[in-house]
Amino acid sequence: MKPPTKYLEVGAHAYAEQVRGVETVECIEGRTSVREFRADPVDDETVREALRMANLAPSAGNLQARDFIVVRNAHTKKALAQAAYGQDFIRTAPVVIVCCANLERIGHYGARGRSLYCLQDVAAAIQNMSLYLHGNGLGSVWVGAFDEEKAREAVGVPSHARPVALVSFGYPAEKGVHRRRLSLDSIVHWEKW
Numbered sequence: 059m060k061p062p063t064k065y066l067e068v069g070a071h072a073y074a075e076q077v078r079g080v081e082t083v084e085c086i087e088g089r090t091s092v093r094e095f096r097a098d099p100v101d102d103e104t105v106r107e108a109l110r111m112a113n114l115a116p117s118a119g120n121l122q123a124r125d126f127i128v129v130r131n132a133h134t135k136k137a138l139a140q141a142a143y144g145q146d147f148i149r150t151a152p153v154v155i156v157c158c159a160n161l162e163r164i165g166h167y168g169a170r171g172r173s174l175y176c177l178q179d180v181a182a183a184i185q186n187m188s189l190y191l192h193g194n195g196l197g198s199v200w201v202g203a204f205d206e207e208k209a210r211e212a213v214g215v216p217s218h219a220r221p222v223a224l225v226s227f228g229y230p231a232e233k234g235v236h237r238r239r240l241s242l243d244s245i246v247h248w249e250k251w
């Protein structure tokens with residue numbers, strides 16, 4: 059495709075960057091949580107690619123204090139759904155990824171690392187993964203409401219890690235709802251709160 063004239067003076071590279079930028083915005087705007095999934099399986103390559111995107115997210119000191127457990131097993135998904143107070147879409151989703159903070163790997167940063175940075179490392183990874191999945195026709199939902207000890211037990215998370223979130227995903231069987239956001243005016247403070 060030929061770049062529109064307005065990009066000609068900045069060259070093909072800048073055009074490619076611009077196009078990619080548009081795709082990013084579309085992906086961010088288009089994503090919604092999805093909680094109903096088709097039974098179609100998700101292949102390993104797609105799961106690996108989603109995890110590769112997760113792995114590219116920023117992390118404190120690039121310590122990458124996050125680990126992921128990929129769950130497809132029906133019994134394990136059932137146990138995770140029970141740990142999550144019966145949120146049944148965790149059982150019916152083809153894939154669930156248990157996203158964990160690694161308290162050992164973030165050790166260099168002491169208490170702040172363990173209580174804050176590693177959680178942010180995981181969150182950034184989840185968002186990358188969610189956007190990648192959406193961009194590739196899959197739907198996902200980020201689940202934070204679960205009994206940590208039960209989830210730990212279900213997938214054998216060691217004591218130096220903490221299950222922080224579950225991400226259930228698959229091919230969507232529902233059209234996601236675009237939920238309202240607060241206005242920028244009500245959340246953005248310029249220069250000072």
Ligand SMILES: Cc1cc2nc3c(=O)[nH]c(=O)nc-3n(C[C@H](O)[C@H](O)[C@H](O)COP(=O)(O)O)c2cc1C
Binds near residue numbers: 145200234
């Ligand atoms: C930290 C966190 C915890 C969440 N926990 C749950 C959950 O336990 N169950 C659920 O159905 N959705 C959960 N969600 C998804 C939110 O409900 C959802 O992102 C929010 O309503 C906005 O909708 P959207 O994702 O469609 O834009 C969670 C999201 C985040 C970021």
